[in-house]
Amino acid sequence: MSAVNVLAASLLLALVSSMASASDPSPLQDFCAAINDTKSAVFVNGKFCKSPNLTTADDFFFTGLNVPRSTANPLGSNVTPVNVDNLPGLNTLGISLARVDYAPDGGLNPPHTHPRGTEVLLVLQGTLYAGFVTSSPDNRLIAKVLKPGDVFVFPLGLIHFQFNIGKTNAVAIAALSSQNPGLITIANAVFGSNPPINPDALAKAFQLDKQIVEDLQKKF
Template identity: 90%
Template sequence: MGAVNVLAASLLLALVYSLASASDPSPLQDFCAAINDPKYAVFVNGKFCKSPNLTTADDFFFTGLNVPRSTANRVGSNVTLLNVDRIPGLNTLGISLARLDYAAEGGLNPPHTHPRGTEILLVLQGTLYVGFVTSNPDNRLIAKVLQAGDVFVFPVGLIHFQFNIAKTSAVAIAALSSQNPGVITIANAIFGSNPPINPDVLAKAFQLDKQIVEDLEKKF
């Protein structure tokens, strides 16, 4: 019986460790700049790695994040994400960066999730109403109004948003704990899937008239 308990404890510890390690793996070398050409490269963490001898400063460099982006779209926001696809040197380093521009009076980064990364947001200018929703069954809203210089954290995987409530445009910088955190915008995923989700499913899930669901699907 004692041996069984020891085995069970060992399995439990292994499970806890695997869950705690469920993030971008730690690098085992100085860097592993991503390259699309597999010739003379090694496949690591979803990307081919350039030979260290061929790596240059440009693999770790991006310019122009200070330039405002257009917010002339239906939600009034623009996200410039610098992940491993934009900065190859981020491969295996477990971090990325984004600039967020919000239009005046209502610019919105719609409710979304990052399945592979926690986000920390720094407001550079403007006034943002931000928040995230905890998981089932509580679904509690954790929200706050932020001013320039304020910082807010959105835990990995939770639905969150930012909304500009000021009469002037807003800008923020976000850092994420993954080289490729991914993003699932809730409305786009639900009403704009390809192929579309059966309207009967969404009508029942959201307690809406089927015609309303069909109209929403057309918009997305």
């Protein structure tokens, strides 16, 4: 094998290894409570770190997930995240939480993905129809009706949703394998991008009339 081929093979192996291990960075210290003051911090793992000697219990504390949130919106749902932005002590730990409230008779956490985290959903109240779609070429729907005490997992990066099929409010807690898992809501991303995607392209992609696409873009 020539030297060029050996170098190319080595680079490819390094790239594959890097992709295979992609995840939140492992902690290099006991903790790294996030801080916005860049003048007195060291930059690691995506957030500046407060000096360990200056951390307090409040850096590792969040309250309020017991409080119901309003679902008076077009989707009938409300997500209360607990991530590194409002719980600094999560920095570098690779986990986060969210409370999700659903309105009766159709409250929807719409199809979305978390590009940096797998999600485990625990239903506390109500009845949810939840599922995810596998990647191409199958695009297979894997879904189930969930009741209080049920747990369902949504693999990293796959489109998933939850829909309240019950007559009462529903509540769930989501745990995610990233301190900042990210969120891509499919409808918002496709029809509400800034600047807008060319409607001709979307009309062809979704096999819709161009006017329908333009109406959807106005909604988002």
